[in-house]
Amino acid sequence: MPTRPPSPEQQKEITVLCVRTAVLLMQFSAESVLVESVSRRLGLALGVDTVEVALTANGITISTLCGAHAETAVRRNVDRGINMRTVTDVQRIMLDAEEGRLDIAGVTARLDNLTQERYNRWIVAVMIGLSCACFARLAGADLPACGITFAASFVAMTVRHQLAHLHFNPLVNFFIAAFVATSIAAQGLIHELTDKPRVAMAASVLLLVPGFPLINSVADMVKGYVNTGIARGAMAALLCAASCGGILLAMTVWNAWAWIQ
């Protein structure tokens, strides 16, 4: 803990650090209450008197107060997907600052050195294929249906990775991935490869369910952050709708209406 109150220049730096942590957490899908508490605790740990945080879906405003001197910073916020490693790293930086092991320069250096390294995409795709096959098995699929599900969701996941890499809008991405997954799974119905083609078709698109935004959305609203909750819920609903569009198109193309009797 710093013993002397920060100078106006230091307060400016602290404010920038607070808003940087808040933007990082918000961009990578931390829930709103965590975003607010981490940036507030960081500011207090670095020596300002109060930190006020205003969150919206597209921007973050933070104001710090030190005696009579106020500093405010506004940053734009764009959704950059889900990355729990960054959320963990940022929270640990805050905890280290709180325990007095990091000062302003230390926090700045740690934030500058954050990497957004991800797991190998082929490992992820295989695991997602296995995950959807397990979902199919839980729903009572036989072995061929599980195999079809694995193939469909593995290919859909690689498509999703590739389209995300090319910076396509997530809605376009989910639409195409759902089309690919359903097209492959529909072959089980067309060529009668399995007794449970419907289960395969249903399970193969489960990699596209926006479970994280849905849970975050309700959690935000329960904890009083209604506006970010609505924004996240609306995005999740749109992603669901885009996936459904892809499924519908694939069912029309292959004339395989297995979902609805």
Place this chain on the structure above:
Amino acid sequence: MTTNLLLGLLNDMALAAVPAVGFALVFNVPREALKYCALGGALGHGLRWLLINAGGMRIEWATLIAASVVSLVGVYWARRLRAHPKVFTVAAMIPMVPGVSAFTTLLALAEIERTGLTDALLAQAFEHGLRTLFIIAGLSVGLAMPGLLFYRRKPLV
């Protein structure tokens, strides 16, 4: 009877652990937390299976209880990990997310537009839609339970 129940439970827990880890990789959960995703996924889905099949409970309430238990255990793990419990508990909830119901709702609505309104389609849309909402609410409120009940004014980690 008891052996059947035990085998069914183990089968269910093993099948739920895989998607929990699979989606944890997509969410880029840190490597040291992946084991908690697997354990949490198996614990949550297994407990829900047990409450439904042995306890005769409805899926919405069973989901709420299972999510609450995982999130309470998650607070303990989170302290050891120095990370917020949501980092791994959300991935553990993924096997319980009603994905098929969510898609069935929207597809039934699209089918109403395509072939005209029938009671069966309307019922399908409403029933699946409501089930989706209730289960998602159960998951989120269950995950928030430690904060709502025990850590009301203090941070979890």
